[in-house]
Amino acid sequence: MAINLELPEVAIRENRLGSITGYQGTIRDLGARVSGCSLQNKGRCFSQASACSSGCAQNYLSGIVDAAVVNHAPIGCAGDSAGANEQDKWGRKVRGLEYRNINILNTNMVEEDTVFGAVAKLKDAVREAYRRFQPKAIFVTTSCVSGIIGEDIISALDELRDEIPVPLTPVFCEGFKSQIWASGFDAAFHAILTGIVKPPEKKTNKVNLINFRGSARQQITAMLARFGLEPVFMVPYSSIDELARTSESVATISICGTLGGYFGNALEQQYGVPYVKALQPHGITGTDNWLRELGKIVGKEAAVEAYIKEEKDRIAGELAELRGKLKGKKAVVGMGPSFAHDYIRTLQELGVEIIWGASWHYDPQYDSGQSPETVQHLLEGTEDIPFSVADQQVFEMMNLLNKLKPDLYIGRHPGMTVWATKLGIPSIMIGDEYTAYGYQGLVDFGFRVLDALTNRNFVKKLSARVTLPYTDWWMEQDSFTFLQDEVG
Ligand code: SF4
Missing domain, CATH: 3.40.50.1980 (Nitrogenase molybdenum iron protein domain)
Structure with missing residues (x-):
């Protein structure tokens, strides 16, 4: 899919990628509709609040x-x-x-x-x-x-x-x-691409690492150094000069497919900097895939394999212990699309059963023209997962959580996660995008999940004292009452 950097603005995701904000069904059905070109958006006749x-x-x-x-x-x-x-x-x-x-x-x-x-x-x-x-x-x-x-x-x-x-x-x-706030990321990256990035003057050993403001920078810097590479963490905490020279890097990689897809594909098309099209590095499968695809691009396959083996051997004992303790626990995941798919896979690796997944929009494809790798991976799994898409409509999720009563809710936005907690459901808000990053990160995340499940006093006391704004009438309705018929 050609990206046009001659234009002053980038088209919104709905028009450019066919992205939607309204759906209820399962992950397999969603995937089948995309490949059958029958995916259409469903509107809502009531909307509580969202972001911009x-x-x-x-x-x-x-x-x-x-x-x-x-x-x-x-x-x-x-x-x-x-x-x-x-x-x-x-x-x-x-x-x-x-x-x-x-x-x-x-x-x-x-x-x-x-x-x-x-x-x-x-x-x-x-x-x-x-x-x-x-x-x-x-x-x-x-x-x-x-x-x-x-x-x-x-x-x-x-x-x-x-x-x-x-x-x-x-x-x-x-x-x-x-309706998709991630269109704002694309607008920001389009401005960087058209106003800041300069044509390359040389090639460097740098890797553009698109991320948010999270941690793990030291670990990533040390890991890439083993492969003779240096990260350029962007956009937060980068400089204009660093951004201007991203066209000289050896590759671009992202912590989030939703965030990085436009910039990565645009830089690849405009300046030939390969964009790593892979799962994101959360949990074992994601990290394996992320590193191996990077390794292929930079010709460091053997060094990457040695690193993967070393790390997996190191965490094997603790991971087995965690899987035993978390087996059979039931969770609902609600996040932006790339992270939602990623954390469903990551929690499954820990032995947690996902009884519902929700994403705050859905991209049937990225700017490469390929459907998201994270979705493809879930489609290949043995289990189908009930799934919905909404621009974070809290009323819908509250109704759903009240019916499903999972052991755990995992979100990435405080505006939703706090309500799950008030409902009495142990919840984790993944504010740091490097939560569950890599192999040690998976173990650390597993212990955090275990902690949330075993220390429930705060959740119990809070929910006992909070009066929810939702009426019994609403809680008794079908969760998707306000989701309308598909529109073209
Ligand atoms: S949707 Fe965004 S840009 Fe529009 S008025 Fe609200 S805050 Fe401002």
Whole structure:
């Protein structure tokens, strides 16, 4: 599938990949519909709350250490930046970086701006961002309001180029355009690809590692060093210079297929940097596959095999013990698609039975044109798994969890995981994307699961004292009452 970096914006996932946010069935049925081209989205006639691609783009870009973000929007659209700031500061602290706030400004669009436009405000905000932060690049993120009134952001930035000597890059990520917040990642990466990445001048031993703000950087750096490679962790905590030179790397690899697919495939198509198309490195099967595919690309198969054997031998005893203790426990997984499929597989490796999987959208294919490797792997498994797709509609999951009553809920978003806890279900929120990363990570995760299952006092006490906002009427309905018929 050709990616066009000549265009100022990337199409949303619904239009580009055929992605959906409404489905109920099983993982096998979902896979069969994709291969039979009969996958259609189901709408909902009621929606509680969700997230937005604009917040997703601006928060991700705000992690670049020497860039600034100007959010051309009403102030409320920057509300998520408080959370991004808190995450960024934690990451700065553990990496020994300067402990400061993220470089983000909002243009505070108000009602009269929707009538008269706010280009002057935007230009002032870009000037102020340059004065205040002295960044190496400024990203301007759009919003529903700036998009709907048709603000000419490209011209506004063009008019500032003589005045401000750093890349000024628009990021078209209006929330209303896509129901899938991951479209915001694509918008952020499109801006990096079109405004920051330069053609290669040489080849390096670096591997672009697309991730969020999590841990495991030291382990990955040490592991890649065994193969003669160096990671460029991106985008959070990378620099504009590092991003500009990603075209010189020997490969691109991602901790999350949903996150990394657009950048990885675009860099491969534009500059020939191979993108590792593999399972993600959670649990044994994922790590084996991730490393072996990287090893093939860089010609280090033997070194990779030696590392895999060494690590597996090291954890074999503890893994067997964990499997014995976790066997037969029942879990529900609810996450973004790549992670949902990944953690279903990882929990199965620990002996946990997955009685329901839910993903917050579903991509039938990535920008390579291939369907996600994580889904293919689940389709090959012996068990079919009940599965649903929703843009994190908490009311639906609460109804479902109340009926299924699993031993454990595993999520990646606090806005959902906290409700499972309030329902009295032991829950784990996987905030750090390197949870269960690699072989030792699987063992550590297994003990965390065991801990959640055996120390239930907090969950019991909390659920006994909380009054849920959902009525008995709703809890007695079919969980998917508001999911409508398929639409084209
Ligand atoms: S959906 Fe639109 S109005 Fe709401 S936060 Fe996102 S960009 Fe702003």
